[in-house]
Amino acid sequence: MTVTATKEPATRRTVLQGAPPFTVDDLLTFPDDGNRYELFDGSLLVSPPPTPMHQYAILRLVRILEDAAPPELEPLPTVNLRVGPCDFFIPDLVVVPAETTERTELMFTPDDILLAVEMVSPSTQARDRHLKRAAYAAAGIPAYWRIELSEGPSLHVHELAGEEYKPAERHEAGEVATLFAPFEVEFDPAVLLRPRS
CATH class of the missing domain: 3.90.1570.10 (tt1808, chain A)
Known part of the structure; x- marks a missing residue:
């Protein structure tokens, strides 16, 4: 799965290990790339850094x-x-x-x-x-x-x-x-x- 850090086209991309549905344990292996990673029922929610x-x-x-x-x-x-095994905010x-x-x-x-x-x-x-x-x-x-x-x-x-x-x-x-x-x-x-x- 590939995620970009901003809405604009970017040359740098983050490749995340694993596949959905993700768990909180999976989330702990993600890189510290400036994005905010959250989980809802195993689905990945990605937000850019706050303005x-x-x-x-x-x-x-x-x-x-x-x-x-x-x-x-x-x-x-x-x-x-941590709300549950697959829910993290x-x-x-x-x-x-x-x-x-x-x-x-x-x-x-x-x-x-x-x-x-x-x-x-x-x-x-x-x-x-x-x-x-x-x-x-x-x-x-x-x-x-x-x-x-x-x-x-x-x-x-x-x-x-x-x-x-x-x-x-x-x-x-x-x-x-x-x-x-x-x-x-x-x-x-x-x-x-x-x-x-």
């Missing part, structure tokens, strides 16, 4: 959550999440109990995750809006935030009800969102793209 604006917004959100989080909870960007940001960061070497499990966050980019729109929302709900992750950078940005908050997330609560740029899970925090989504003062 600077994507990283900028993640860093802003990490700071907001660190300032609001109680000491026993820890916001972390870009972690490995890399959320843009998670909130976990601080004690799990001490005992986790490589991969978190869904039981560790209190909140998963994805920043939607053009290459991951369908994945973040539908596939990951369903996968995170099926894994029992209590809260999922989807941030649409192209919408100002806007924040879409999903809370678990049974085996599915309730319809998203949407917060627009310019409006302060007051959220209570996994802890109380208030912020205007617009600050995620606002230059530092």
Whole structure:
């Protein structure tokens, strides 16, 4: 299987060992080529490296959550999440109990995750809006935030009800969102793209 690192034609290609359906163990043998490799039911999901604006917004959100989080909870960007033998995701940001960061070497499990966050980019729109929302709900992750950078940005908050997330609560740029899970925090989504003062 051949995968390119960008959308534009490239001269450098990565050849991956094995054949689908892939397992998490297969994923551990893949080269560190700058791509983000995830698995859904053994199918390979490949994303190019995040854009600077994507990283900028993640860093802003990490700071907001660190300032609001109680000491026993820890916001972390870009972690490995093993859901099962053939399901593996890399959320843009998670909130976990601080004690799990001490005992986790490589991969978190869904039981560790209190909140998963994805920043939607053009290459991951369908994945973040539908596939990951369903996968995170099926894994029992209590809260999922989807941030649409192209919408100002806007924040879409999903809370678990049974085996599915309730319809998203949407917060627009310019409006302060007051959220209570996994802890109380208030912020205007617009600050995620606002230059530092």
